[in-house]
Amino acid sequence: MKTIICRHCDMVSKIPFISRKHVAKCSRCNSTVYKNTKFNPPAMLALCLTALFICYPAFILPLISLHMLKITEGTALIDGPLMFLHSDPIVAITVFFCAVVAPVLLLLSIAYSSLCIMINHYPIYLPKVFKLTRALIHWSMLDVYMLSILVSISKLLHYADLYVGIGFYFFVALLLVDMTIIANYSNDYYWKLFHQRNHEHHNQLKVNC
Ligand SMILES: [Zn+2]
16 A cells, blocks of 8 residues: 655555546645646646746846836846845845745756656656755745735835836746646656656566566
């Protein structure tokens, strides 16, 4: 019997059989313990590559432009942590990690895992990539950054003219694709596929020998 441990309350449950797009909840704390993703690895790879292409304009192009005293200045996502770098380096590094490094690493790790499963390539470090992906999900905070942008816009509107930059639209697109990936990515499903196909691969090798 295959079991699964709830990450919130450590309750051990039997892995249920559930159809696609459905989730299984913990009987003790009602957290999601298992989900059957509606996207297979090729679809996840396509979504991750799309998101990675959007990352560059979303991070580099101006999100908002501020017009005050006849001066207009645009601010891109990457400028946020750079502004804090000298005054508060810890904040700058944390913001840079959560808004840039973790989301990009997460997309790369899911893309790489999906590609490996697609082409039946199982390097020895693939389980480490799965573990890294699970950890990065908690550190990827594009949604929090978006919330902070919206709060800043609402506050600054009273003091200056604000213009939404082209980078803002790319950032919204990135956020939507990123949220779709995170909502549908199932670490357990990838582990299951890994064990299944790895087992089949070894059986095939035995037969060939
Ligand atoms: Zn639980």
